[in-house]
Amino acid sequence: MAQAIEMAVQNMRTGRGGPFAALVVKEGAAIASGVNLVTSTNDPTAHAEIVAIREACRVLGRFQLTGCDIYATCEPCPMCLGAIYWARPARVFFAGTREDAAAAGFDDSVIYSELQAPLSERRIPMIPLMRPQAQRAFQAWQAKTDRIVY
Secondary structure: OHHHHHHHHHHHHOOOOOOEEEEEEOOEEEEEEEEOOOHHHOOOOOHHHHHHHHHHHHHOOOOOOOEEEEEEEEEEOOHHHHHHHHHOOOOOEEEEEEEHHHHOOOOOOHHHHHOOOHHOOOOOOOOOOOHHHHHHHHHHHOOOOOOOOO
């Protein structure tokens, strides 16, 4: 965790992004790292955990992090939390809390509340469209004999 915290401080000082970093560790060794690159890459998904997960999956040659641990300098935001669950690491360790992040100007509380709100009440309109037609893609997936389940 100390290494991740130092990476976060350095990332902020160099102006590459926010004060966040993450490491993916397998069998006691860091196999990937990531820092927040949102502002330097103009990519709102370039959070430290996402960057580290992408790199770890590339290194391992697979899309899941079974048997790995993630060390993040802050409690994962909703987007990173979703990515973490899809990646399926063994454990996640974090230093700062979501309250610490909010106090520093990184408040995700709106996203947490939006997830619980009905579609019709969300700040960004979420409008269902062509659901019956979209079922074709799911049916094709279910019929695919060589699909890779994830």
